[in-house]
Amino acid sequence: MAIFGSKIYFENGKYVKAKEYLTAFFKLNKDKNNKVYNDMLLLYTDTLDAIENPDLYKKKKRMISPKVISEDKNVIKVDGDSEKTNENTDKEEIDNGSNAIVSFAVIENVPVFPGCKGGNLELKECFNNMVQVHFSSYFDADLPNTLGLTRGKKKVFIGFLIDKEGVVKSILVRAPHPLLEKEVIRVMSLLPKMKPGTQRGKNVGVKYSIPFTLIVD
Secondary structure, X not given: OHHHHHHHHHHOOOHHHHHHHHHHHHHHOOOOOOHHHHHHHHHHHHXXXXXXXXXXXXXXXXXXXXXXXXXXXEEEEEOOOXXXXXXXXXXXXXXXXXXXXXXXXXXXXXXXXXXXXXXXXXXXXXXXXXXXXXXXXXOOOOHHHXXXXXXXXXXXXXXXEEXXXXXXXXXXXXXXXXXXXXXXXXXXXXXXXXXXXXXXXXEEEEEXXXXXXXXXX
8 A cells, every 4th residue: 555655646746645655665664675665765765856846845734854965074963052063074084993984975985775786876875865764764753843843944963973893873963952862863773784884995984974954834
């Protein structure tokens, strides 16, 4: 039913409704190693693109509309309120254990999200899309509308590390409400183990950051 509904609504230009069916599909289907799952992922990314197009979409009800963009700087939460950006994302950093940590934007071989294939550019794009699908599937879309926030778009910034074993850790969030931060950390903690990124032939930690938008009715 979820497959049929999402395709019908997408073909008829009802992209928000199609997204609801797609989200239901991903909640019910956890087998990522089949063709149907991959086809639905492609349909999901097409649906998000259609929603983002102002000529195709008019906001009629409350929703979350996450947007994952290519990283050109790492945004992290500091001191509870302020925003700090790493201005040297084109350089490697060395932690106290002499383990290299490299920005996702410049890593030689990006971490591979389970199910992604292709060259480095394809893997990077697939990684972005899969993180977006994961977030949309697990995030409580009703939460932003229950926190007394003013109407409109709210920016949320997420940063995390994919360590040299491919495990997501050190999740940092900047959001307009503490409960949003808590929910985002919960969701991102559910990310699967990755194939680690490599630099100069060695596994390294990789920094990744995501700015996205919440729409509050």
